[in-house]
């Protein structure tokens with residue numbers, strides 16, 4: 559039975575490893591009180607002032623990533 563437990567532990571370790579690798583690849587945005595796209599003041603802990611800015615930002619990042627390839 560310990561075999562199953564070992565495998566579960568390995569699976570969890572693998573999941574954490576993958577999550578960490580993904581987190582490293584994705585730049586983490588810090589909420590600094592300003593919209594990351596248009597630099598407007600935003601509410602505490604918000605990254606963007608609205609969905610449009612968020613979408614535009616993501617599109618910009620996507621374009622940059624493609625250009626970098």
Ligand SMILES: [Zn+2]
Nearest residue numbers: 593596607611
């Ligand atoms: Zn904005």
